[in-house]
Amino acid sequence: MAGSSTGNGPLQLHVPEPSVRPGDQPDFSSVKIPQAGTVERPPVDVDPRDIRDLAFSIIRVLNRKGEAVGPWAGSLTDEELRDGLRDMMTLRAFDARMQTAQRQGKTSFYMQHMGEEAVSCAFRKAMEPGDMNFPTYRQAGLLIAGGYPMVDMMNQIYSNEADPLKGRQLPIMYSSKEHGFFSISGNLGTQFIQAVGWAMASAIKRDTRIAAGWIGDGSTAESDFHAALVFASTYQAPVVLNIVNNQWAISTFQGIARGGSGTFAARGLGFGLPSLRVDGNDYLAVHAVAKWAVERARRNLGPTLVEYVTYRVGAHSTSDDPSAYRAKTESDAWPLGDPVIRLKNHLIVKGLWSDERHKQAEAEVMDSVIAAQKEAESHGTLHSGGKPSTRDMFEGVYETMPPHLRRQRQEAGV
Amino acid sequence: MSVEILMPALSPTMEEGTLSKWLKKEGDTVTAGDVIAEIETDKATMEVEAVDEGTIAKIVVPEGTENVKVNAVIAILAEEGEDASAAASGGDQKAEAEASAEAEAPKEEPKGEAEGSKDSGKVPAQPKVEAQSDPDIPEGTEMVSTTVREALRDAMAEEMRRDKDVFIMGEEVAEYQGAYKITQGLLDEFGAKRVVDTPITEHGFAGVGVGAAMSGLKPIVEFMTFNFAMQAIDHIVNSAAKTLYMAGGQMGAPIVFRGPNGAAARVGAQHSQCYAAWYGHIPGLKVVMPYTAADAKGLLKAAIRDPNPIIFLENEILYGQSFDVPKMDDFVLPIGKARIHKKGTDVTIVSFGIGMTYAVKAMDELAGIGIDVELIDLRTIRPMDLPTVIESVKKTGRLVTVEEGFPQSSVGTEIATRVMQQAFDYLDAPIITIAGKDVPMPYAANLEKLALPNVQEVVDAVKAVTYKA
Numbered sequence: 088m089a090g091s092s093t094g095n096g097p098l099q100l101h102v103p104e105p106s107v108r109p110g111d112q113p114d115f116s117s118v119k120i121p122q123a124g125t126v127e128r129p130p131v132d133v134d135p136r137d138i139r140d141l142a143f144s145i146i147r148v149l150n151r152k153g154e155a156v157g158p159w160a161g162s163l164t165d166e167e168l169r170d171g172l173r174d175m176m177t178l179r180a181f182d183a184r185m186q187t188a189q190r191q192g193k194t195s196f197y198m199q200h201m202g203e204e205a206v207s208c209a210f211r212k213a214m215e216p217g218d219m220n221f222p223t224y225r226q227a228g229l230l231i232a233g234g235y236p237m238v239d240m241m242n243q244i245y246s247n248e249a250d251p252l253k254g255r256q257l258p259i260m261y262s263s264k265e266h267g268f269f270s271i272s273g274n275l276g277t278q279f280i281q282a283v284g285w286a287m288a289s290a291i292k293r294d295t296r297i298a299a300g301w302i303g304d305g306s307t308a309e310s311d312f313h314a315a316l317v318f319a320s321t322y323q324a325p326v327v328l329n330i331v332n333n334q335w336a337i338s339t340f341q342g343i344a345r346g347g348s349g350t351f352a353a354r355g356l357g358f359g360l361p362s363l364r365v366d367g368n369d370y371l372a373v374h375a376v377a378k379w380a381v382e383r384a385r386r387n388l389g390p391t392l393v394e395y396v397t398y399r400v401g402a403h404s405t406s407d408d409p410s411a412y413r414a415k416t417e418s419d420a421w422p423l424g425d426p427v428i429r430l431k432n433h434l435i436v437k438g439l440w441s442d443e444r445h446k447q448a449e450a451e452v453m454d455s456v457i458a459a460q461k462e463a464e465s466h467g468t469l470h471s472g473g474k475p476s477t478r479d480m481f482e483g484v485y486e487t488m489p490p491h492l493r494r495q496r497q498e499a500g501v
Numbered sequence: 502m503s504v505e506i507l508m509p510a511l512s513p514t515m516e517e518g519t520l521s522k523w524l525k526k527e528g529d530t531v532t533a534g535d536v537i538a539e540i541e542t543d544k545a546t547m548e549v550e551a552v553d554e555g556t557i558a559k560i561v562v563p564e565g566t567e568n569v570k571v572n573a574v575i576a577i578l579a580e581e582g583e584d585a586s587a588a589a590s591g592g593d594q595k596a597e598a599e600a601s602a603e604a605e606a607p608k609e610e611p612k613g614e615a616e617g618s619k620d621s622g623k624v625p626a627q628p629k630v631e632a633q634s635d636p637d638i639p640e641g642t643e644m645v646s647t648t649v650r651e652a653l654r655d656a657m658a659e660e661m662r663r664d665k666d667v668f669i670m671g672e673e674v675a676e677y678q679g680a681y682k683i684t685q686g687l688l689d690e691f692g693a694k695r696v697v698d699t700p701i702t703e704h705g706f707a708g709v710g711v712g713a714a715m716s717g718l719k720p721i722v723e724f725m726t727f728n729f730a731m732q733a734i735d736h737i738v739n740s741a742a743k744t745l746y747m748a749g750g751q752m753g754a755p756i757v758f759r760g761p762n763g764a765a766a767r768v769g770a771q772h773s774q775c776y777a778a779w780y781g782h783i784p785g786l787k788v789v790m791p792y793t794a795a796d797a798k799g800l801l802k803a804a805i806r807d808p809n810p811i812i813f814l815e816n817e818i819l820y821g822q823s824f825d826v827p828k829m830d831d832f833v834l835p836i837g838k839a840r841i842h843k844k845g846t847d848v849t850i851v852s853f854g855i856g857m858t859y860a861v862k863a864m865d866e867l868a869g870i871g872i873d874v875e876l877i878d879l880r881t882i883r884p885m886d887l888p889t890v891i892e893s894v895k896k897t898g899r900l901v902t903v904e905e906g907f908p909q910s911s912v913g914t915e916i917a918t919r920v921m922q923q924a925f926d927y928l929d930a931p932i933i934t935i936a937g938k939d940v941p942m943p944y945a946a947n948l949e950k951l952a953l954p955n956v957q958e959v960v961d962a963v964k965a966v967t968y969k970a
Contacts, residue, residue: 102693187533187552192572195513195767246945254945257769273771274729275701308700310732336701338677344700406512408545412676469767469946480948484940495938499951 105340109410113420118396120422123150123366124157128375131383135361142352142362145396148371153432159375165439167212171370172430172440174232175204176448179427180456181227181237182401185244188460189405193468194244194258198224202400202418205370205426206331208232210299213377214267217296221269221282224259225331225399226301235266237459246475247467254475255483276302276309279328283318286326286384297384299327305336307351308344316392320358323389327380328360330392331367333399338412355392367397368423370430396423477501504553506576508540508562508569511547513766514817518542519567520575523560530556531578538564538575543650543682543821555580638832644825652794652826653683653759653815656801657721659831661691664719667805670697670706671723671760680725681761681820707733707758711740714754719805724760727814728772733758741810742785757804759813762790763855763905764942764953766818773942773949775906777853780812781882781915787836788882790814792857794824796880799834807836814882816855839886841893845875848963849893851916852903853879856954859935860903863959872967882912890916891924898929899966903959908936930966935959 107114126146129138148160155161163171182199189197200207207228214220220229230240242249244258252262262270269285272278282300289296302312307330319326330351334341345351355362361383365376373395380391398421402409434440467473481488481496508518522539531537531551538549558579562569569575647655661667668691673680675688675698688696699706703724710722724730730737737758745753764773780788787809791797797815804811826832842857843864852860857878864874875893879886894900900920902913913934920932938952964970 100694102697183534187550190509190550191552192507192510250945253943254948255770255941255943257767257772257944260769273769274731305701308702308705310702310704338673339698339701343698406545408547411546474947475943475945477948477951480938480943480951481940492939499938501951 103340103342103346105342105413107414107417109412109414111414113414113417115420115422118422119145121145121147123147123369124160126157126159128158128379131379131386132388133361135359138361138363139356142356142364142394143350145364145366146372146376147366147369148375149366149369149429149433153429153436155371155433159372162375162378163212163371165437168370168430168434168437169439171208171212171232171374172427172434173448173452174208174228175370175427175430176452177237177456178204178208178228178231180449180452181231181240184456184460185241186401186405188244188468192470193464194246195469196258196405197244198259198404199401200225200227202421202425203331203333203367203397204228205373205430206329206367206395206397209370209373210329210377212374213381214297214299217267218381219267219269219282219285219296219298220301221278221285221298222271222301223275223278223303223306223331224271225303225333227259227261229268230261230263230266233266233268235261235263235268237456238462241460241463242466245463245466245468247463247469248473248475249463249466250475253479253483255480275306276311278302279306279309280311280315280318282328283315283324283326283390286324286390287318287322290322290325290387295385297325297327297381299329299381301329301331303336304330304332304334304341304351305339305344307354312354316355316358316360319390320360323387325384325387326390327377327384328355328390328392330394331397332394333367333397335399335403335409335413337403337407338409340413350394352392352394360390360392362392362394364394364396366423367395368426368429370426371433397426398423503558504555504578504580505574506537506549506551506578508571508573508575509547509549510571511540511542511545514821515542515571516821517568517570520562520564520569521546523564525557527557527560530554540569543648549575551578553578553580638827638829643828645828646823647794647798647826648821648823649791649794649797649815650681650683650685650820652798652824653801654685654687656798657684657805658687658690660802660805661687661695664805666717667719667721668695668697668713669721669723670699670710672699672701672725674698674723679723681817683815683820684723703729703731703733704736707736708740710756710758711736711744711754714741714756714810715744715752719755719757721757721759721805724758726765726772726817727760727762727776728774730758730760730776737780737786737810737812738783742783745809746785753808754810755808757801757807757811757813759801759804759811760815761817761820762814763816764937764949765816767944767946767949768942769944770941775814775854775904775937776812777814777882777904778906778911778915780814781885781912782910783883786810786812786883788812788814789836789880790854790882791880792819792852792854792878794822795826795832796834796840796878798826799832800836800880802831802833803836806833811836814854819855819858834880837881837884837886839889840878840880841889842876842878843874845873845897847873847875847897848899848901848967849875849877849890849897850901850903850959850963851877851879851890851913853882853912854904856904859954859956859959862956863903863963866956866960867963870969872963872969874963879912885915885919887916887919887923891920894920894924895927898927899963900928900932901935901959901962901966902932903935903954905937905953908934908939911936930968933962933966935962 207226211232260271286298710720763775
């Protein structure tokens, strides 16, 4: 086509490209990492206009020596820190066993958290009973750290006779109203705006409960993300809006969703939301920021947008092969380290832990996961043993079963 | 005790793959989690991890072996304290039997096809497609066995070569070569300006596609599945389908929305819906839903050339199935024309897309008890080729429709209404419309199977309308 009459020549379409592809040397020099302890901790009733710089920095507590430093340190007791480490280790062991179970054909699908354990495990500890999370598929730490029975999670994964969701939902798409864990949707992003709606309803009812919405870096491109910011901002909903930036949306690097805005947290600035970035591999920093944001919501000070900077070490799911689109050694080059090792080192520095105790804890955790797995497998797996009831298939379509479904069930002979 | 290491499935729909590489050799010790081999399918490459610890006693399937069936024994592992050679020989008989079956089966398959149904008990017979309703194929044209996946890719590549205004966009279509590998090789040939990875927003890129179409380009918008297109439905129905009309004919949207539709396997309520009836309801759209690879190719090429917005409904389970495709320079089929899959005299079955798999099997079974089925593959849902259906019903007097979608306001009920209106006097029995159960698709395999139609239902329905029940 001919150029325009302004004489500037033909237009050019810009398509963002990741700096590194398979075979190249991993390079995270563009991820600017401030020193731990250097980012201010404003009071929770701060005017969002005064903390715009927090959307471009990274709040960190644990330094390279494993010490907790700076104004965001000190939100957790020694006991809570030890519990936090155990939660993350449990989630990792749970993932390892379930990943293997998928390869053994005991379930059709699994998604692991490797590298992202701190985000959901630490966030859960900042919430209270009655609060509601609207998670994505990579926040099972909310359940593990909240004490939801692992065997129930496994029964759901195996879709067996004891599956709390009765064989109706995909593996790992848990649902527990009692544990503040809204049914995971297979459709990306819908939960983010629903979290805002839930929080607005809580305020309308003059309740005290708050909501947390979760979304991945890639899904921030969805309309639901933008709509959530509009409503949260306009009605000052009591909600924490969490973006887990793990660098990769399956094979699509985060630059495709982020474009030129610099950071995902910066998306909140135009809406006047306090927008913070936090080291997602730092259990202490995640907890401190979550606590700050939850307190804002609870005190009727409005919504907060938080970006957790982390890295998806494993494949997107058991159906994905990351070597097709990113360098194999990239996770080793990730500058924010491993969340489990970082908290472990911190506990050792504090004199609360040792390599030996860690090894022992690893064995204990694995024993408890295996015990849960044995119990779950006694109720069946995807292809063998107990199955969900076929009668149940016709239940729950409506609150009360209409006559035509009753007839269909009879015709099906179940 | 020795442990058999089995060929793993990367996904519920995988049936076989290539064992591309062994990373361990016989005699090596492995612990759980060690990567022992690499396997490939047409969709992805994946590492095989050891599940137990022990010593590799025997490698049953050598590296480089293609078409290794899921759950075939690929190696024998001797557990700790066990004699590896004993484990290897202990497993020998069974392992060798299976290995030889694995090695021979793929070789036999094409032969079996050429000679007819030599081994029909084991290998499902290829559906025989009669060509008479597609008169466009010159006699003597070479037929090439092609998967639906390849046929779709070839159709897009040919049209992109032919017309520089055609481009494809969607999630993972470029760098990853498509979530279901339908766009394999297109990025290499056509570059990043014509094979475009989009941000994750169906609402967004469907809107961008409609805008680009209105500017004169011819976008192919791939939805990773049509389930995800629910959030794009406003752009599809309210913009793409209606703009030509609302703009007084000045500008419309020459665009193809394509991707897998309907139930695959184990993807649950939100990702297993058939949209044939949904989009079939909308004036301004054309809705195509092919079954064979030849139809997929010929109709996708027609869809890309069509100046109207087209909904092109594919199916994940059909992607890997092979059919004969005529080797022609430019094989284009007419949108809106049904294909008589097999002529018959006793009863008419109308189906489309994956529904045809039930109909074809039922047809073969019914032939065994002397019922001669005329099977019509609708191919296009809108505009619907009712004359072909009605002509057939006038001959047979009996009609059964088969589809996977929900029963109320289905494509089948539409056909039944029209046939009742236009051929009432020819009907010798009430029409039976077979569809899925009226429940959201459950996940568990046993429930999923129950929720979908099955071959027996089709057989029973035909017996009922022919009063042979």
